[in-house]
Amino acid sequence: xxxxxxxxxxxxxxxxxxxxxxxxxxxxxxxxxxxxxxxxxxxxxxxxxxxxxxxxxxxxxxxxxxxxxxxxxxxxxxxxxxxxxxxxxxxxxxxxxxxxxxxxxxxxxxxxxxxxxxxxxxxxxxxxxxxxxxxxxxxxxxxxxxxxxxxxxxxxxxxxxxxxxxxxxxxxxxxxxxxxxxxxxxxxxxxxxxxxxxxxxxxxxxxxxxxxxxxxxxxxxxxxxxxxxxxxxxxxxxxxxxxxxxxxxxxxxxxxxxxxxxxxxxxxxxxxxxxxxxxxxxxxxxxxxxxxxxxxxxxxxxxxxxxxxxxxxxxxxxxxxxxxxxxxxxxxxxxxxxxxxxxxxxxxxxxxxxxxxxxxxxxxxxxxxxxxxxxxxxxxxxxxxxxxx
Ligand code: EPS
Numbered sequence: 001x002x003x004x005x006x007x008x009x010x011x012x013x014x015x016x017x018x019x020x021x022x023x024x025x026x027x028x029x030x031x032x033x034x035x036x037x038x039x040x041x042x043x044x045x046x047x048x049x050x051x052x053x054x055x056x057x058x059x060x061x062x063x064x065x066x067x068x069x070x071x072x073x074x075x076x077x078x079x080x081x082x083x084x085x086x087x088x089x090x091x092x093x094x095x096x097x098x099x100x101x102x103x104x105x106x107x108x109x110x111x112x113x114x115x116x117x118x119x120x121x122x123x124x125x126x127x128x129x130x131x132x133x134x135x136x137x138x139x140x141x142x143x144x145x146x147x148x149x150x151x152x153x154x155x156x157x158x159x160x161x162x163x164x165x166x167x168x169x170x171x172x173x174x175x176x177x178x179x180x181x182x183x184x185x186x187x188x189x190x191x192x193x194x195x196x197x198x199x200x201x202x203x204x205x206x207x208x209x210x211x212x213x214x215x216x217x218x219x220x221x222x223x224x225x226x227x228x229x230x231x232x233x234x235x236x237x238x239x240x241x242x243x244x245x246x247x248x249x250x251x252x253x254x255x256x257x258x259x260x261x262x263x264x265x266x267x268x269x270x271x272x273x274x275x276x277x278x279x280x281x282x283x284x285x286x287x288x289x290x291x292x293x294x295x296x297x298x299x300x301x302x303x304x305x306x307x308x309x310x311x312x313x314x315x316x317x318x319x320x321x322x323x324x325x326x327x328x329x330x331x332x333x334x335x336x337x338x339x340x341x342x343x344x345x346x347x348x349x350x351x352x353x354x355x356x357x358x359x360x361x362x363x364x365x366x367x368x369x370x371x372x373x374x375x376x377x378x379x380x381x382x383x384x385x386x387x388x389x
Contacts, residue, residue, distance in 0.1 A: 005138035008129035023069030035144035042345030109315025143353020146360035159352030212318030228302035239298025260293025
């Protein structure tokens with residue numbers, strides 16, 4: 001399975017094409033809209049999210065609530081486009097028209113300057129329109145299709161926030177994945193599993209907004225219901241943890257990825273890092289602990305997959321940082337653009353969806369993938385085989 005996205009932040013629409021789904025999988029508009037609306041929420045989101053109501057238009061690949069096996073084409077309209085028609089329209093400008101809202105002042109931390117140097121654009125709007133995190137709408141749409149496949153195969157996935165601006169939610173090992181899904185959806189609206197920490201995170205976001213600054217944090221995704229042996233050790237590009245790491249790192253503003261205890265492993269002995277193997281009639285093979293976050297040798301272990309991703313503060317600041325105008329070469333303090341003081345809660349939803357996509361892709365590589373019923377039977381059979389192995 002693969003996907004492509006297209007669209008500019010203030011252009012007409014976000015477009016997603018997902019190819020490689022089996023035929024006959026149940027899916028509705030609601031499966032995708034639920035995900036899109038979750039991405040829009042969160043304390044600290046800016047004014048753009050008040051303009052948009054992200055709803056999907058399915059324009060290919062689904063008929064009467066089932067996949068056809070053909071590419072699935074999804075459109076989310078940018079409601080803001082109506083304010084930008086003169087700036088973002090596709091027709092050539094006439095002789096008496098000037099290009100509008102030209103950007104010549106690159107924002108530190110954004111793609112603006114490097115993108116302009118690479119593509120030769122003297123109007124950096126040509127960079128920022130596509131590098132904007134608005135594109136994560138299209139990625140979530142693709143991930144929602146993948147999540148629907150996982151749901152139909154009894155695999156659950158959830159993304160939530162562990163940390164914002166140094167405020168950490170204490171880990172609660174008692175929580176089931178159903179608890180995590182429910183609590184992260186409840187208030188306070190920062191997708192944190194600990195209420196007290198969530199309130200402190202909201203205060204930190206309010207303070208950052210007041211100061212004209214932005215703050216980052218750490219998101220975590222948990223997946224349950226995956227059998228052992230998804231992914232492969234035989235070649236670097238088939239290692240599923242590697243693919244997930246690449247997908248998470250490619251989310252706007254993400255700077256690093258960890259599985260399980262992650263970087264802590266560097267500070268511990270081997271006996272404190274690896275997960276001892278146990279066996280029972282009911283469960284088959286399982287582990288005493290899950291320090292490696294559900295992966296060994298690029299393959300799932302059958303334990304929950306636990307992935308963390310770190311998001312830097314959004315670089316579009318009301319508090320100016322120094323930069324250089326590319327036309328005058330004069331220094332200036334970066335211009336003020338509308339922004340989010342914190343998008344970590346929304347990023348947790350994006351991360352959940354990009355992880356879902358990688359896992360669904362690996363499943364479709366491993367099992368028959370033309371017909372959904374055959375895929376489901378093959379997976380059920382594999383689950384039984386490894387339980388009795
Ligand atoms: C976003 C849409 C953007 C930003 C934000 C995410 O809309 P606009 O550029 O019109 O304000 O709100 O993206 C950034 C802050 C960024 O730096 O990329 C969205 O749909 O999530």
